[in-house]
Amino acid sequence: MYAIEVNNLKKYYPKKIPFPFRKVEWIEAVKGISFKVKKGELFGFLGPNGAGKTTTIKMLTTLLEPTDGSARILGYDIRENTREIRRRINLVAEGERTLYWRLSGYENLKYFARIYYVSKEEERERIESLLKLVGLWEKRNDLVMNYSRGMKQRLAIAKALVNDPKVLFLDEPTLGLDVQSSIFVREFVRKLVDEQGKTVLLTTHYMAEAEQLCDRIAIIDHGKIIALDTPDNLKKLVMNEDAVEIRLKGNVPEETPWRLAIVERDMESNVTVLRGPVDEEELSKVVEWLVRRKAKIISVEQKEPTLEDVFIRLTGRGLRD
Amino acid sequence: MILSAVVEKEFRMFFRYPLRVISSILVGIVFLLQFVFFGQAVLGGRYSALLEVSTGMGDYPTYALIGYVLWWVSVSPMEAYVWGVRRELQRGTFEMNILSPAKIVELLSGLAISWLLMDSVLMMIVFAIGVVIFAIPLTLLIILKSLPIVVASLIAFLGFGFVFAGLVMMLKNIGPFAQIFEFAMLFFSGVFFPLNVMPKAMIAFSKLFPLTHAAAVVRGLFVGKGYLEVWGEVAWLLVLIPVYWGIGYLIFKWAERITRVIGYGGY
Numbered sequence: 279m280y281a282i283e284v285n286n287l288k289k290y291y292p293k294k295i296p297f298p299f300r301k302v303e304w305i306e307a308v309k310g311i312s313f314k315v316k317k318g319e320l321f322g323f324l325g326p327n328g329a330g331k332t333t334t335i336k337m338l339t340t341l342l343e344p345t346d347g348s349a350r351i352l353g354y355d356i357r358e359n360t361r362e363i364r365r366r367i368n369l370v371a372e373g374e375r376t377l378y379w380r381l382s383g384y385e386n387l388k389y390f391a392r393i394y395y396v397s398k399e400e401e402r403e404r405i406e407s408l409l410k411l412v413g414l415w416e417k418r419n420d421l422v423m424n425y426s427r428g429m430k431q432r433l434a435i436a437k438a439l440v441n442d443p444k445v446l447f448l449d450e451p452t453l454g455l456d457v458q459s460s461i462f463v464r465e466f467v468r469k470l471v472d473e474q475g476k477t478v479l480l481t482t483h484y485m486a487e488a489e490q491l492c493d494r495i496a497i498i499d500h501g502k503i504i505a506l507d508t509p510d511n512l513k514k515l516v517m518n519e520d521a522v523e524i525r526l527k528g529n530v531p532e533e534t535p536w537r538l539a540i541v542e543r544d545m546e547s548n549v550t551v552l553r554g555p556v557d558e559e560e561l562s563k564v565v566e567w568l569v570r571r572k573a574k575i576i577s578v579e580q581k582e583p584t585l586e587d588v589f590i591r592l593t594g595r596g597l598r599d
Numbered sequence: 600m601i602l603s604a605v606v607e608k609e610f611r612m613f614f615r616y617p618l619r620v621i622s623s624i625l626v627g628i629v630f631l632l633q634f635v636f637f638g639q640a641v642l643g644g645r646y647s648a649l650l651e652v653s654t655g656m657g658d659y660p661t662y663a664l665i666g667y668v669l670w671w672v673s674v675s676p677m678e679a680y681v682w683g684v685r686r687e688l689q690r691g692t693f694e695m696n697i698l699s700p701a702k703i704v705e706l707l708s709g710l711a712i713s714w715l716l717m718d719s720v721l722m723m724i725v726f727a728i729g730v731v732i733f734a735i736p737l738t739l740l741i742i743l744k745s746l747p748i749v750v751a752s753l754i755a756f757l758g759f760g761f762v763f764a765g766l767v768m769m770l771k772n773i774g775p776f777a778q779i780f781e782f783a784m785l786f787f788s789g790v791f792f793p794l795n796v797m798p799k800a801m802i803a804f805s806k807l808f809p810l811t812h813a814a815a816v817v818r819g820l821f822v823g824k825g826y827l828e829v830w831g832e833v834a835w836l837l838v839l840i841p842v843y844w845g846i847g848y849l850i851f852k853w854a855e856r857i858t859r860v861i862g863y864g865g866y
Contacts, residue, residue, distance in 0.1 A: 293768065336862065341694055343859040364700040375691030380612040392604035393699040393706070421615075437695075463730060 279353050281445050281582045282315035284340065287347035287503075288566050305555065309501040310347060315479060317444075317492075320471045322492030326595070329483035330501040332372065338479070339369050339589065351445055362551050365394075368438040372449040379423040379525050383414050386422060389442055394441035410438040412466070426432035428459030431502045435466065446470065448480040452487060463586045464491055467499075485585040497589060499520040504592050509585065516583040516591050519555035525566070525576040536564060539590045554590050600702045605709025606716065609683075613717055620721070626723040627671065634791050635663050635733065645733075653793040656818045660733035662727065665821060666790035666814045667753060671722050672715075674756045674781045679714030680764035681777040688771060694863050703855070707764045711757055724844050744826075745817045748856060751836050752813035758844030767853025768863065784810055809843065812836040 290304035301317045308330040315321040336342040338349055340360040349356045351363045353420060372374075377386050387405040396404060408448065409415040412432040422430060431451065438446060448467065448500045452460040468491055470476045482488050488495050496506040505512060524538070530550045538554035556564055561578070589595070612671055613775075638659045639645055651657030685764065686706070696706050696793075766773045787788035787801070788810035794802050805811045812832040818830040826833060 295861060296857060339698060341697060341859075342862055361700050364698060369698055371694065373691060376695050378608065378690065378692060379614065380615050381608065385608070385611060388607045389604055390699070392697070393601055393696065393701040395600070395700065395709075435813070441699075 279317075280314045281317045281349075282313075282321070282349070282351055282479060284314070284334075284349045285312050285337070285347055286310045287334070287344055287349050288311070288343045288345045288418075289330075289337055291333075291344065298481045302344075307501055307586045308337070310402070311346075311496075311498070311503045313496055313503060313506060315477060318471060320426070320480070320491055322417070322488040322495040323479065323498055324388050324485065324488040324495050325481075325498035326483055326485065326546045329498045331498055331539075332449055334477070334498070335369070335449050335481060339367060339447055339508045340364060356399060364501070365441065366443060367445045367447065368443040369447045370431075370434050370442055370449065370451050372453060374427055374434070374454070376431060376434055377422050381420060382419050382421055383409060383425070383436075384418040386433060387437060390437050391440045396440065401487075404440065404442075404504065408439055411439075412436045413462075428455055428462070431459060431463060435463065439470075443476070445477045445479070448478060450481055450483070452482070452484065460487075467491060489585050494505040495585070497585075498590065499589075499593050503587065512585060513583055513587045516555060516587045519583065521556050521581040521583045521587045521589070522552060522556040522564075523559060523579045523581050524552045524564070525567070525578075526552065527576050529573070531568070531571045531573060536589060537594060538559060538564070539595050541586055541590075553586060555583070555587065563566075601705040602709045602712060606713045607715035610717070623721050624724055624800035627721060630726055631667050631725065631729055632732075633640040634667070635660050635729075638663055638791060653795045654815075654818060655791075655824070656822050658735075660729070661735050661821060662818065663791050664729045664733065664735060665706060666788070668722055668726050668729075669749065669791045669810060669814050669817065670785055670788065671725075671747060672719060672754050673756045673813070674761040674784065675715050675718035676711040676753065676782065677721075677763050677777055679711040680720075680760040681716060681767050681774055683707075683710035684764055685772065685774065688767075688863075691732050693768075697863050700806065704761075707761070708757075711760055711764075713754065714809050715757070741821055744820045748816045748833070748836070749821075751784075754844045755809040755836070755840045756802065758840070758847040761847035761851040765858075768858045769861070778784065780823050782806055788814055790814065794818045806834060806835065807839070809836055809839045812839070831864065 287308060289308040289525045290306050292302040292332050294300065294302050294306055296302045311334065323334065333342065337344045338356060339370060340356055340363050352366055354362045356363060378389070380442070381389065384405060390402065391405060406415065409418050412435060414432055414436065415427060417425070417429065422433065425433065445528050451467065452463050455463065464487060467478060469479065471478055480491070492509060494506065494508050496503045496513060498504070512535060527549055530540070534552055534553060536556055538552040538556065540550055541553045542551035565575065565578065642650070642659055645659055646657050647659055648657060650659060650662060654662065656662050684693065687696065697703060729735065734822065763777050764778070764819065787805040788808045794805050794811070797805070812835040815832045816829045817834070
């Protein structure tokens with residue numbers, strides 16, 4: 279039995295609330311995806327914003343009704359067995375506003391332990407061990423509003439472990455975190471899989487995170503899975519292509535040449551990074567093309583292929599386009 | 600267990616913000632005072648023979664205080680559903696609650712009961728201040744006799760509040776709509792003026808509000824009547840309770856179904 283089995287899952291959102299007798303147009307957010315996640319696997323969903331990652335997670339965690347298709351979590355159907363699933367899973371949702379800021383860290387965990395039916399005898403011990411595990415035991419009585427963003431995320435993870443879930447969903451768990459906190463979260467998640475045997479499905483649009491953490495990755499774009507394999511196998515798709523990274527300052531041509539895609543844009547320094555498979559012969563033509571369009575080139579570098587290149591190869595766009 | 604967890608959480612957060620407690624009491628008193636003084640100004644004093652003929656109670660401050668306190672307690676479950684759920688949506692914590700194996704009805708009832716308890720504490724303070732300011736003749740027996748009616752009225756609105764819980768989940772912001780209903784209740788239940796001054800159609804419509812009957816019963820008990828003398832109003836109240844629960848349940852279930860399609864997401 280797989281931890282997660284998804285079969286042709288679809289989700290269409292109505293543009294307006296579907297009141298009776300109202301004609302409603304539908305937006306296709308997830309267009310029929312299928313995949314399986316083994317028990318004890320760390321499975322990644324990599325894709326740009328709006329690709330359908332969060333919608334998929336919401337369907338699998340029973341928060342959203344799928345439009346079509348089916349999915350099973352630990353053998354339970356997401357439509358029929360919502361309560362059985364909810365007892366066995368948990369979610370670290372995107373953003374920092376998933377906790378009660380006017381409660382302390384300890385009070386937050388106590389509340390969630392209770393609504394997950396953790397027994398009184400276990401409650402205290404579990405909260406203490408979780409707070410120690412995420413390094414917040416000393417701050418347990420401080421109100422969450424006084425926590426830093428990294429501390430809030432650590433508490434959100436502790437909260438998601440309060441029912442000792444078999445399957446854990448993490449939606450962009452390092453979004454907006456500082457480097458130190460991101461490293462903590464990544465290492466912690468990897469340990470949950472390696473040491474506690476939990477199954478983890480995480481979404482991210484950070485390719486390094488997906489590459490470093492995940493056993494297998496599904497690349498999702500426009501509601502469809504366009505590739506699914508281990509990070510190494512995915513990178514084999516672009517192994518024979520030279521990845522070139524070009525840094526530009528100031529204005530960037532509206533259309534980028536060849537298969538170059540914008541992968542980074544720093545508004546503060548006004549620097550844009552283009553990346554894509556460009557061989558030696560093409561490179562001088564690319565540079566000439568950019569110069570003709572008055573682009574100010576800061577640097578041109580040859581790089582090792584990454585998942586970003588796989589995404590560019592498959593979609594013609596960068597992850598953050 | 601779920602109910603007590605929600606109540607404990609809401610109490611902790613509510614009383615960590617003392618300004619809200621103080622402002623609720625002040626607003627409650629100011630609202631009451633202005634209506635009582637306005638009523639007395641129109642009636643030409645505290646006592647009105649006309650009021651006594653039409654309602655059986657001639658003392659206007661007592662009349663107004665009973666209606667007002669009952670109205671406040673009755674709207675509190677609706678306020679809880681509307682603002683309680685909305686606050687959870689704004690915080691981003693609503694989905695985290697839905698994700699738990701706890702039943703949504705238990706979670707929402709916990710919210711409503713928390714607010715009801717907090718409002719009851721505030722209302723008792725306002726009531727006590729009103730009793731002192733207007734020297735309301737009050738005995739322990741009257742209070743004890745009135746309690747079952749207050750509870751019955753509350754139960755009716757606790758069920759009806761699910762209409763608003765469902766709508767706020769689905770539409771996210773229905774505060775103004777809920778306020779229209781709350782003030783319609785204030786108007787049609789004879790809180791500050793006797794119903795017989797209204798046109799016949801409006802009087803008939805007012806019978807559909809449990810508060811109309813609850814206020815009539817409690818006022819009857821205050822002037823020394825027994826339950827047998829006000830049984831007609833009690834019967835109305837008892838009939839309306841299942842009707843209000845039924846409407847609440849059906850609309851909530853419909854709204855919940857739609858919400859699972861569009862998502863519980865917050866703001």
